[in-house]
Amino acid sequence: MCTGYSTPVYSHAGRGRFRDVYEPAEDSFLLIDALEIDAQRLQLMSCTDVNPAAAQCTEKTASCNNVSLQPVITDLVECLLSRLSGKVDVLLFNPPYVVTPSEEVGSRGIEAAWAGGKRGREVTDRFLPLVPQLLSPKGLFYLITVAENDPDEIINLLGKHGLKGESCLSTRAGNERLSVLRFHRSQT
Template sequence: MIPTPSTSHLSADDFESVYEPAEDTFVLLDALEQDSDLLKSSRVCLEIGSGSGCVSAFLGAICGPSSALYLCTDLNPHAARCTALTGQSNSVPLNPVLTDLTGALLPRLKHAVDCLVFNPPYVETDDDEAFQAQEDGVIERAWAGGVGGMRVTNRLLDQVETLLSPRGVFYLVAVPENKPLQILDEMRARGLHGEITLKRRAGREHLHILRFSRPEHPRITAAAAGP
């Protein structure tokens, strides 16, 4: 079992403005760990909305701290600082980038990302609440997802096919309000194969981890075909 990265260097004050690792984080880590053999050869890893940096540090434990480039984007400068500190504390060279989703990285990362990860603001709210949270920079922006909880997620879904390398894999956290099966259908229309790789109930939330890849991905295609 791969240990959860330490975030003990972060304080309660940090978590006033940066999302603290919680059950959705840990379900995502479990999904990444069960795919560790698939991910070990990744050379470019990109986490959208890295927050504390816990997820990217975990990817570093899977892929090797010196074997991949670890890019971590966030709009929140406090999150960028926390991500950098978490990388240092866990001996993984995380590279935080202050940007909206992938704004500062395209087109340089076109078809270059081997592992793309997003734990979005998925809680269903009205759009005004989600927009205001983003504008005000308050902690609610980490979870307020607008109508259907998809206000931010839909923007990234438009970019996934452009980002993924031929062997690239995209992991997305979702809940039933986000309509995971509809997401799978929409991404299939964009030319990507998708499936739900893990489900877990956490309190009132029923968490889903969705995994996407190109249909010709050799390892996933072989696994789906079976013996």
């Protein structure tokens, strides 16, 4: 794809003091591609992670790419929810989406990067009810899924809460069928 944006510098992720941090992979790059396509609609980003090393790694990635960011270490958006209610213009979630035993969900280390529990949906399903509350009237929500997560069901589910969604970009990475779902309020 030729969009005029260079790939961010991320060579520190997944090694050295950031060895317990998810190294950007096909899912991360698919999300970046979807955002590049929509770049003109995107202005501001917030970020959180449950893994403290991932938050520090994100801070380094931001500074390597001349971006100012203050990652917040929290479960999903727990400590930001009341402050951000109805104010988020762009909400991105690349969740742990791999199908795993439920017992593997809930780590604060590298396992948190992939362990999604039943149908790979256990973390995503905790987040989905918060999305209508967080989005501003013109807000957009981007979510990475794999086929096992049943993306159509997620689109139907958020549809019942006033969000219209579609798959805006898909790819195959090894045995993963990845999609970026994009949602906005039905009336906008």
